[in-house]
């Protein structure tokens with residue numbers, strides 16, 4: 410093991426505000442370019458579009474029925490209502506998927522939801538507004554043709570004869586030639602559906618950001634392996650993997666690194682060469698102990714260490730890491746699991762959202778359910794649960810402020826941003842919250 414630096418700390422922590430560090434993290438990602446590539450639609454979910462998607466067809470592509478019922482000419486039916494409950498003779502049924510012939514004047518065609526409106530028809534009367542309020546049995550025949558003299562009785566009165574009623578016009582969702590989705594948009598479930606509806610089998614997306622992940626500490630052991638006294642299981646890799654996954658990035662390599670600077674440096678040289686990461690992320694080894702592996706090995710390689718005015722997550726490392734002549738953006742999060750979690754949410758996720766289309770978290774105000782005394786000089790980020798009330802959202806803190814309280818954090822659904830003040834905050838004081846997953 411490389412001996413710890415003695416005497417003055419060669420890599421002292423300079424002070425930064427939360428906003429200053431967030432801006433610096435954002436700046437670190439500036440030089441990263443994610444190339445575009447075509448992927449099959451089924452692999453596009455969560456990716457970010459690299460093209461403006463222009464609608465090659467209108468949506469819906471043709472006017473179609475919004476209800477199971479009868480396609481009619483609205484004016485005809487309205488006129489027929491002068492004589493009480495009118496009846497109209499039936500023509501052949503229109504199932505979804507068929508291209509029907511024009512509707513003969515003075516008739517009604519049984520039509521199913523999604524089926525093309527026959528030329529001439531301009532309204533659909535739901536089957537519930539007819540007598541009997543269900544389709545006749547002959548409709549389920551192999552070739553459903555109305556028996557001679559078959560008619561349908563309309564029971565809902567003239568109000569049910571508006572032209573356009575229960576017709577979904579062609580192009581009412583999206584016009585042909587319109588930009589349906591712009592480059593930079595994340596492919597959400599709805600966006601994937603639009604791409605499919607437009608007939609796109611593949612689409613140009615940005616490749617995911619490649620992340621190299623190190624959990625450091627000689628006490629840290631992979632889950633699944635037994636623990637010797639003094640050891641703990643690695644929670645941070647799981648936290649970071651889950652968060653990175655939700656942000657649409659790809660963890661290219663992840664490893665545990667003991668408190669041995671030489672081991673970290675040789676792993677780094679090999680991993681940067683082999684996995685070509687866009688970003689290196691570590692947890693642990695950055696504070697003021699005697700065995701701070703990240704600080705000791707990367708302090709001379711372009712990484713600076715900061716004391717950010719935030720709790721938890723105060724100690725932070727950041728910089729352009731010099732590995733074999735190339736410069737790779739690096740973030741060193743503190744080892745305490747809640748500090749790692751809060752660091753992701755406060756610094757990494759907002760930067761990934763701003764630069765690479767990761768899902769951003771909203772921030773809004775909620776009233777404190779209990780009194781709390783924040784910290785002077787530091788932004789304290791607590792964990793809480795949110796309840797909707799008639800008077801607006803109310804937040805109750807879970808667990809204490811300490812950064813080892815991971816289980817309590819897992820029961821929370823919001824981060825609570827307390828103001829920087831030593832003044833006690835009373836019940837009902839509005840504070841900013843960020844929803845978690």
Ligand SMILES: Nc1nc2c(c(=O)[nH]1)N[C@H]1C(S)=C(S)[C@@H](COP(=O)(O)OP(=O)(O)OC[C@H]3O[C@@H](n4cnc5c(N)ncnc54)[C@H](O)[C@@H]3O)O[C@H]1N2
Pocket residue numbers: 624625626628629641642643644645646692693694695696697698701721722723724742743744745746748812
């Ligand atoms: N004298 C001082 N000591 C500490 C200070 C300080 O300002 N002066 N800051 C404290 C704060 S705040 C934090 S946060 C931690 C950050 O320390 P490190 O980033 O160096 O992290 P470690 O010392 O390696 O670990 C801290 C804590 O977290 C546990 N840990 C580490 N990795 C994992 C992991 N992958 N999974 C689960 N738990 C992990 C580790 O065992 C320690 O308990 O420093 C304070 N000290």
Ligand code: MOO
Pocket residue numbers: 719720721722723724743745747748811812
């Ligand atoms: O910043 Mo440390 O993360 O408070 O425990």
